Amino acid sequence: MSDNHFDAGEIKALVFDIFGTVVDWRSSVIREGQKLSAQTGLQADWPALADAWRAGYQPAMQRARSGEIAWTNIDGLHRVILDELLPRFGLTEMTEAQRDHLNRAWHRLDPWPDSVAGLRRLKKRFVISTLSNGNVALLxxxxxxxxxPWDCVLSAEIIQKYKPDPEVYQMAASLLGFAREQVLMVAAHPSDLRGAQRAGLRTAYVPRPLEHGQGGWVEPVGDAVFDVVAADFNALALALGV
Amino acid sequence: MSDNHFDAGEIKALVFDIFGTVVDWRSSVIREGQKLSAQTGLQADWPALADAWRAGYQPAMQRARSGEIAWTNIDGLHRVILDELLPRFGLTEMTEAQRDHLNRAWHRLDPWPDSVAGLRRLKKRFVISTLSNGNVALLxxxxxxxxxPWDCVLSAEIIQKYKPDPEVYQMAASLLGFAREQVLMVAAHPSDLRGAQRAGLRTAYVPRPLEHGQGGWVEPVGDAVFDVVAADFNALALALGV
Incomplete structure (x- = not known):
């Protein structure tokens, strides 16, 4: 037990999941869709499209992970999923330029209200980096x-894997030059944190109950136990003594 | 000829060599040595040690590049070179902790006077990233x-190669999501820029005549031709219309 005792003083770096943890992908994608409607007159159920787009993400990564399709970065996977969804949402008239612009909505996601202030605070004490399945250019x-205000932008793309593959978490610790137990993975998703735990990292759970919208789905924690639980990034800074 | 015409409007990202181009490694290493002398009483010819340390860098990378030794990051190579030099400089009494601290002097190098202001200015228009043989943790x-104020920290370490291997430059363009000709390599060393050119990147030469000290060696340009030549990073920003 003492072996597994958490001491914030041993943490050197924080690595962050991005989609849902740092940024509010759902509101941002809906807003981009509404902008497209205003500019072009094309109408669609944008909340439903945002949800369907995101729902396609895990299965698409699984196909890349399993080797069923060649490894493809998230920009590529997002585009494949989008093209598959357009007929269902009555959007087949979208031009190539419009599809590309909408696909890059994922490069323009807005942060949760506490994200930037919390990161600025955490950056004073720790190395802060992304550790996302999103590709480097997107991040x-x-x-x-x-x-x-990242100190470093790390992505699963660098080693052509996807979280929760343990190699992704280990790559982050190794490139940042720290032991795995000196690195704290911050995420709103228990499955991601369990992956980090299996790889030897420390974990901070920051639930984002609005990720899937008001009253939307939240990934269950089950019997998982994390080193830190905090309501947002300011509370996380407090919990880490910053 | 028109094919090779340089248009600053096509540039999306600037990637920077670090040692000598952004930071003044020589003065910084000498200063760290002098600090060690002040703290411990150990004396050495620190300017000569700094020069010898740096002179060991290319041959060490060449051994890693050729496969003579297993690929090792710069922290590791710096340490091997340092340990070889200590007897010659009368420093064999240094403890392990002192050696490790001195080796990490390369993590604490100071920028040239124009570097931070110039980068801040360039960052407003372009993606700015390191593209160094230095390892990620060091950068x-x-x-x-x-x-x-980097937007991204890229290192040859990510693909376990060293510049001027063309794959290093191509990796940077690919991860940043741009065509090679949209990426401008900025360096004080013509050999690095020629490597970038061979890989299809654009090039900016920023000579740093004090890199090896007052009256010190400067790598000859020979018959190389670069897209931009600028005296410092502020002049580079001006040349690029920022």
Whole structure:
């Protein structure tokens, strides 16, 4: 037990899940769809499209993970899913330029209200990095859009794997130059945190009850136990003594 | 000819060599040595040690590149070179902790006077990233120390190669999501820029005549031709219309 005792003083780096944890993908994608409607007159049920688009994400990654399709980055997977959804949502008239622009909505997601202030605070004490399945270009463009003050942008793309593959978490610790137990994975998703735990990282659970909208689905925690639980990034900073 | 015409409007990202181009490694290593002398009483010819340490860098990378030794990151190579030099400089009494701290002097290098202001200016228009043979942890720690406002930290370490291997430059363009000709490599070293050119990137030469000290060696340009030549990063921003 003492072996597994959590001491915030041992943490050197925080690595963050992005979609849902740092940014509110659902509201942002809906807003981008509404913008497209306003500009083009094309109408669609944007909340339903956002949900269906996101729902296609895990199965698409699973196909890449299993080797069923060649490894493809998230921009590529997002585009495949979008093209499959357009007929169902009456959007087959969208031009190539409009599809590409909408696909890049994932580069322009807005942060949760506490994200930027919390990250700025955490950055004073820790190395803070992304650790996302989102590709590097997406994460870099998002950081510029949302003013996310990362010290480093790490992505599963770098090793052509996807979380929760243990190699992704281990790659982050290794590239940041820390032991795995000196790295704290921050996520709103228990499955991601369990992956980090299996790989030897420390874990912080920051639930985001609005990720799937008001009254929307929340991934169950089950019997998982995490090192830190915090309501948002400011509470996380407090919990870590910053 | 028109095919090769340089248009700053086509550039999306700037990737920077670090040692010598962004930071003044020589003065910084000498200063760290002098600090060690002040704290411990150990004396050495620190300028000569800094020069010898740096001179060991290319041959060490060549051994890793050729497969003579297993691929090792720069922290590891720096440490091997340092340990080989200590007897010559009368420093065999250094403890393990002192050696490790001195080896990490490369994480604490100071920027040239124009670097931070120039990068801040360039960041407004372009994606700015490191593209160094230095390992990720070194670059992240250096950015925190020197307040270098990178959008992304890319290192040859990610693909376990070293510049001027073309794959390193191509990896940067690919991860940043741009065509190679949309990426401008910025360096004080013509050999690095020629490597970038061979890989299809655009090039900006920023000479740093004080890299090897007052009156010190400067790598000859020879008959190389680069897309931009600028005296410092502020002049580079001006040349790129920022």
């Amino acid at each position: 870099v463009n998002m950081a510029k859009h949302a003013r996310l | 992240v720690n250096m950015a925190k120390h020197a307040r270098l």
